[in-house]
Amino acid sequence: MISDNMSELSHLIAQQLELQTELLELEKGKTEILIKGDIEQLNQVMVKEQAFISKSACLEKQCKELLADAGLIGLSFREISKKNDPDSKYLFSRSLDALENVLQQLKKTNDFNNKIILSKISVLGHCLSMLGLHEDSLTYKKDGHF
Numbered sequence: 001m002i003s004d005n006m007s008e009l010s011h012l013i014a015q016q017l018e019l020q021t022e023l024l025e026l027e028k029g030k031t032e033i034l035i036k037g038d039i040e041q042l043n044q045v046m047v048k049e050q051a052f053i054s055k056s057a058c059l060e061k062q063c064k065e066l067l068a069d070a071g072l073i074g075l076s077f078r079e080i081s082k083k084n085d086p087d088s089k090y091l092f093s094r095s096l097d098a099l100e101n102v103l104q105q106l107k108k109t110n111d112f113n114n115k116i117i118l119s120k121i122s123v124l125g126h127c128l129s130m131l132g133l134h135e136d137s138l139t140y141k142k143d144g145h146f
Contacts, residue, residue, distance in 0.1 A: 005070045006084055010092055012063045013077070016056065017099045023052045024102055027109040034116040 026048055033041045067073050072080055081092045 005066060006088055006092070009063065009066055009080070010088070010095060012059055012066065013092070013095045013099060016059050016063075017095060017102060019052060019055055019059065020099065020102045020106060023049070023056075024106045024109065026052065027106060027113065031109065031113055031116065034113055034120075037120070 026045060030042070030045045030049075033045060064073075067075075067080075077096050078093075081089050081096065084092060
């Protein structure tokens with residue numbers, strides 16, 4: 001791989017690592033918000049999440065364009081790192097390892113947050129059924145009542 005392309009790819013990986021690390025911290029904060037049930041704060045976090053997702057998608061697009069220009073589409077980052085000199089290969093592999101670690105933590109945090117949400121939905125459903133309300137009865141009639 002051309003050294004300039006490798007340098008640019010390393011820079012994109014570093015940006016993605018920084019972005020995903022910030023997203024992980026946001027998600028950890030979201031866990032506490034979900035536990036408290038603070039809808040206003042949850043909404044604010046979701047707006048911030050969208051910004052992270054957009055930035056991440058942009059970085060991914062840049063990465064794909066770089067790989068296409070270098071003729072490396074279809075290769076994994078690990079395969080690409082093998083094509084470099086030992087120093088670049090080592091630094092690139094360390095960045096990939098760090099990014100992989102953050103992504104794994106992010107997945108675990110997201111899975112935990114999903115469990116909290118599903119638990120709260122289950123409790124809400126149980127409470128509604130105890131009140132005699134069923135999902136099919138939760139529609140408004142013409143007079144505005146259930």
